[in-house]
Amino acid sequence: MRRHREEHPDAEILSLGINDVTRPLAPAVCAAMSAAARDMQDAARFHGYGDVQGEPFLRKAIADYYRSLHVGIDPEDVFVSDGAKSDLANLCDLFAPESTALLPNPVYPVFYDTSVMAGRQILFARGTKENGFLPMPDESIRADLIYLCSPNNPTGAVYSRAQLRQWVEYARAHDACILYDAAYEAYIRSAALPRSIFEIAGAETCAVEINSFSKMAGFTGVRCSWVIVPRTLMHGTQSLHRLWMRRQATKYNGTSYIVQRGAAAALSPEGQRQVRRDVQYYMENADIIRNALRRSGVFTTGGEHAPYVWMECPYHLNSWECFGLLLSRYGIVSSPGVGFGAQGEGWLRFSSFGSRETVERAAHILSALDWDQLALWAVSRKR
Ligand code: PLP
Numbered sequence: 001m002r003r004h005r006e007e008h009p010d011a012e013i014l015s016l017g018i019n020d021v022t023r024p025l026a027p028a029v030c031a032a033m034s035a036a037a038r039d040m041q042d043a044a045r046f047h048g049y050g051d052v053q054g055e056p057f058l059r060k061a062i063a064d065y066y067r068s069l070h071v072g073i074d075p076e077d078v079f080v081s082d083g084a085k086s087d088l089a090n091l092c093d094l095f096a097p098e099s100t101a102l103l104p105n106p107v108y109p110v111f112y113d114t115s116v117m118a119g120r121q122i123l124f125a126r127g128t129k130e131n132g133f134l135p136m137p138d139e140s141i142r143a144d145l146i147y148l149c150s151p152n153n154p155t156g157a158v159y160s161r162a163q164l165r166q167w168v169e170y171a172r173a174h175d176a177c178i179l180y181d182a183a184y185e186a187y188i189r190s191a192a193l194p195r196s197i198f199e200i201a202g203a204e205t206c207a208v209e210i211n212s213f214s215k216m217a218g219f220t221g222v223r224c225s226w227v228i229v230p231r232t233l234m235h236g237t238q239s240l241h242r243l244w245m246r247r248q249a250t251k252y253n254g255t256s257y258i259v260q261r262g263a264a265a266a267l268s269p270e271g272q273r274q275v276r277r278d279v280q281y282y283m284e285n286a287d288i289i290r291n292a293l294r295r296s297g298v299f300t301t302g303g304e305h306a307p308y309v310w311m312e313c314p315y316h317l318n319s320w321e322c323f324g325l326l327l328s329r330y331g332i333v334s335s336p337g338v339g340f341g342a343q344g345e346g347w348l349r350f351s352s353f354g355s356r357e358t359v360e361r362a363a364h365i366l367s368a369l370d371w372d373q374l375a376l377w378a379v380s381r382k383r
Contacts, residue, residue, distance in 0.1 A: 008331075011331050012331050013331050013333060014330070014331055014332045014333065014354075014358050014361055014362040014365075015333040015354060015358065016289065016332060016333060016334055016350045016351055016352075016354060016358075016359070016362055017333040017334050017335045017349075017350075017351060018351050018353050018354060019153075019351060019353070020220050020353060021214070021215065021218045021220055021278075021282075021353050022353055022354060022355055023218055023278040023281060023282075024218065025217075025218050025219075025222070025262075026217065026218070026265075026266060026271055026274035026275050026278070027274060028265045028266070028268060028270045028271040028274055029217060029218075029222075029262045029263075029265045029266050029271060029274075029275075030262070031265070032261045032262050032264065032265030032271075033222075033258050033259070033261060033262040033265075035261070036257060036258040036261035036262070037258055039257075040257070040258070047257040049253060049254060050254045050255075050257055050260070051254065052245075052248050052249050052252065052253065052254045053078070053079050053080065053245065053248065054078060054079060054080025054081075054226070054254070054255060054260065055080070055257065055260045055264075056075065057260075057264055058080055058260045058263055058264045059075035059076075059078040059080065060075045061263075061264045061267040061268070062075070062078045062080075062226050062267065063075045063078060064267070065267050066196065066198070069195045069196060069199075070199070071195070071196045071198050071199055072198075073198060073228055074231075076231065077228050077229060077230050077231060077241065078226055078227075078228055079226060079227045079228075079229060079244060079245075079248060080224065080225070080226050080254075080255050080260060080263075081224075081225050081226070081227065081248070081252065081255055082223045082224065082225065082252075082255055082259075083212060083214065083223050083224070083225050084181065084183050084210050084211065084212035084214065084225045085110055086225075087210050087225055087227050088110050088111065088114055088179070088181065088210060089110070089114040089117075090247065090248075090251070090252075091179060091208065091210075091227070091244070092114050092115070092117070092118040092120075093247050093251075094235070094240055094243045094244060094247065095118075095144065095145060095177070095235070096144075097118060097119040097120065098119075098120075098121070099120060099121075099144035099145055100120065100121045100122075100123060100142070100143045100144050100145070101115045101120045101121070101122050101123070101143060101144070101145040101146075101147065102122075102123045102124070102125055102141065102143035102145065102146045102147065102176075103115065103122060103123070103124055103125065103147045104124070104125050104127055104135050104147065104148065104149065104152070105124040105125065105126055105127060105135075105340075105341035105342060105343040105344075106127060106133070106154055106155060106337060106340035106341035106342075106343045106344035106347075107127075107147070107149055107152065107153070107154075107340060107341060108149055108153045108154075108181065108340070109339070109340060109341075111147045111149070111181075112341070115145075115147075120145075123141055123143055124341070124343075125137075125138070125141075126343050127152075127155060127157070127343050128343065129299075129301075129312065132157055132301065133152060133155035133157040133301065133302075133310070134152075134157050134158075134159055134163060136163060136166060136167075137166055137167055137170035139170075142174055142176075143174075143176055144175075144176055144177065144235075145176065145177055145179060146167065146170075146171055146176050146177070146178045146179070147178075147179050147181070148164075148167060148178055148179070148180050148181065148197070149180075149181040149183075150164075150180070150181075150182065150194075151184040151185070151187055151188060151302075151305050151306035151308075152184075152302075152306065152308075153183070153184065153306075153308060153340075154302075154308055154310060154335065154337065154340045154344065154349040155301065155302050155308070155310040155347075155349075156286075156301065156302020156303050156304070156305070156306035156307075156308040156309060156310050157301065157302060157306075157310075158188060158193050158305045158306065159193075159194065160192075160193065160194070161193075161194045161199060161200065164194055164197060164199075164200050164203075165200050168197070168200045168201075168202050168203050168206060168207065169202070171206040171207070172202055172205065172206050175235075175236070176206065177206060177207070177208065177233070177235050177240065178197065178203070178206055178207040178208070179207075179208050179210065180196075180197040180203075180207050180208065180209045180210065181210050182195070182196060182197070182209055182210065182211045183210070183211060183212045183214065183215055184215055184306050184307065185211060185216070186215065186216040186275075186276075186279050187215070187279060187282070187283060187305055187306050187307055188305040189283065189304065189305050190305060193305060196209060197209050198228065198230075204230040204232045204233065205230075205232050205233060205234070206233065207230075207233070208227060208228065208229050208233065208240065209227070209228040210225065210226075210227050211225065211226055211227075211228075212224070212225035212226075213225065213263050213266055215307070216266070216275060216279070217263070217266035217271070217275040217278075218275070218278060219259075219262075219263070219266075222259055222262060223255075223259065224255060224259050224260065224262070224263040227244070229241045229244045281356070282307045282352045282353055283307065283352065284356075285307075285352035285353075285354065285356065285359040286303040286304075286306070286307055286308075286309055286352035287303070288359050288360060288363045289303065289309045289350045289352060289359060289362070289363060289366070290303040290304075290309045291363070291367070292362075292363035292364070292366040292367035293309065293311050293350070293366055293367075295366075295367040296366055296367055296368070296369040296370075296371060297314070297371060298311055298312060298313075298314050298371065299311070299312040300312070303350075303352070307351060307352040307353060308349050308350065308351055308352070309349070309350040309352070310337070310347055310348075310349055310350075311334075311347060311348045311349075311350060312346065312347055313346050313347060313348060314371045314375065315371065315372075315375035315378075316346070317346070317375060317378060318338070318345060318346055319336035319337045319338040319339070319344065319345055319346060319347060319348060320336050320338065321378055322334075322336075322348055323335075323336045323348060325374050325377070325378055326348075329374070329377075330362075330365050332362050332365060332366070334348040334349060334350050335348065335349040335350075335351070336348060337349060
């Protein structure tokens with residue numbers, strides 16, 4: 001990418017590789033954060049250290065949000081923090097280093113990197129075109145921790161309730177703990193698909209759920225997330241709720257009051273109306289990208305309930321070859337699938353978080369691609 005910029009300083013770059021949002025914060029969120037900042041200059045309304053678990057007003061707002069999804073969550077089981085990435089890393093503190101982690105492949109690289117840093121033995125559940133990139137339990141495999149990500153980054157695949165039920169049954173049968181990353185839950189457009197693992201009976205005894213305001217409400221630069229750790233969840237003889245409380249109280253001093261006010265505003269009826277418009281905007285981008293790629297004749301999946309479209313590279317091009325072709329010939333940036341695990345080889349991820357203008361310009365090019373010609377060109381370059 002850097003080399004392309006150096007070699008073609010004037011060439012336009014159309015980035016469909018970004019993992020960050022581009023829409024600004026919702027007015028309701030900014031108004032709440034401004035009011036909270038003003039509170040801080042008044043001695044009577046100043047807030048110092050807060051509740052380490054998260055302010056009760058936000059934990060209640062999160063529980064109410066789950067209620068709107070028909071999921072019963074007690075505010076006592078909600079922990080507010082500063083991002084799903086740090087939560088995923090910090091949750092590693094709760095489990096013995098010798099525990100085994102089962103990770104989907106391909107998947108969000110943080111699952112893998114944090115497991116490696118924690119010294120874990122890692123097993124993979126293979127996502128393939130045949131299983132729709134939704135690997136299912138394998139009775140011959142035993143793991144202490146099971147990471148699931150639905151909707152999935154990078155493939156955009158979403159588990160059904162029946163599939164999640166199988167994972168919950170498997171985890172319960174083998175005393176495993178599921179770490180369920182629901183960071184893209186707000187992008188699910190069908191009531192037929194589960195928005196939370198806690199929609200599944202029994203999950204409250206075997207699962208932790210991680211979610212974030214980053215992609216739901218554009219908080220990538222503000223930083224706020226939550227983890228649901230049910231008090232009914234035991235790992236061996238340990239209550240994970242008590243352990244997580246202890247860990248957070250020891251190593252974390254709570255999320256900024258101003259940020260938590262903004263997060264609560266994002267969950268208010270007006271805030272939800274506003275942030276949902278942005279989610280819809282990104283999903284319209286996903287539709288535009290998906291349709292353009294399909295028009296060019298390639299196979300795609302994802303992008304229907306997730307802001308990521310996952311494309312199979314035609315003519316057995318590998319991820320980097322295909323990435324290089326689109327970048328060098330058209331200035332289009334994607335994400336090579338192999339960067340998300342070996343199972344991503346031969347695939348590209350397209351993100352819908354760009355501006356409509358960028359997405360439309362890229363889609364115009366993508367829909368007219370002649371893959372036969374491109375593949376020939378790639379082969380001639382290799383010689
Ligand atoms: N989980 C997944 C699957 C993600 O794709 C991301 C960010 O891209 C995160 C978690 C991290 O979110 P946060 O910004 O809350 O750290």
